[in-house]
Amino acid sequence: MNYMKIAVPAGIVAAVAAAVLVMGSCGKKTTTEVTNAAAATTAAPTTAAPTTAAPETTAPPETKEVVQNKNVKIKTTIEKYVSNNVSIEYPQVSGLEDAEQEEKLNAHLKENALSILTSYPDSKEPMDPAKDTLDIECEVISADMSRVTAIYKGSYYMDQAAHPNNLFYTNTVDTKTLRDYCLKDAADPYTMAVYALAEDVVLKDADNELREAYLEWQKDMKPEQYQACLENADFPLTKSSDGKTLTWPDSFSYESEGDLYFSVPVPHALGDYVIVEYDVTTK
Helix, strand or coil, X not given: CCCCCCCCCCCHHHHHHHCCCCCCCCCCCCCCCECCHHHCCCCCCCCCCCCCCCCXXXXXXXXXXXXXXXXXEEEEEEEEEEECCEEEEEEEEECCCCHHHHHHHHHHHHHHHHCHHHHCCCCCCCXXXXXXXXXXXXXXXXXXXXXXXXXXXXXXXXXXXXXXXXEEEEEEEECCCCCEECHHHHCCHHHHHHHHCCCCCEECCCCHHHHHHHHHHCCXXXXXXXXXXXXXXXXXXXXXXXXXXXXXXXCCEEEECCEEEEEEECCHHHCCEEEEXXXXXXX
């Protein structure tokens, strides 16, 4: 799966600079616009009643093999969860020496991939598989006897919303302990926040117009705003202030060939997120 290049129409820089944004844990929080005012997410926070999803079906797996080195091979397959208008791809592995551990790992990978159903955009108001539309594709970035790294990209269209949201999340799992790695395991969140706001920041798959619009939009941001976002990036999901519901991170990260990549949320006009690329070998 290739990364989708986000093109921004001409003049978007001025439009974004003039926009009034709602600030959140990452310095901002975009919410889905709802054409029906009664459906807007301004109601008092209450835990939504669980929805009854259609029975799960699994599409025929697409087999992929990832080789980390000449001596170690681990096979990965991409399987698909389908329910009503929901479609989520997730990875499964084979080739581990411990069959029981392999089963646990696969269950963990699937659980994290599908957790978006109950925890995004707000675990107090989870998706409704009977009305909302979700389409997520998975790509395995790397897989060996030590860890598996997968990225997820797609879109979420909430019933009666003005437009779909672009989604991006990742998961890096230790094959032996099932520990989920997060950004703060690889780098200092404050240092990454400063870099994300720097003029020489590198954005993955971004053209000059998108980069210009991003720099204009975040020029008044402070590192502390991004720091809070990056400190809570990635799985495992954490409990919100009520101690019961789970919080979906505003940022996800992964490592590949000496580079660290992490997402930060931006307005829908800019694609809902951008991916910052940080070369850990030279910086």
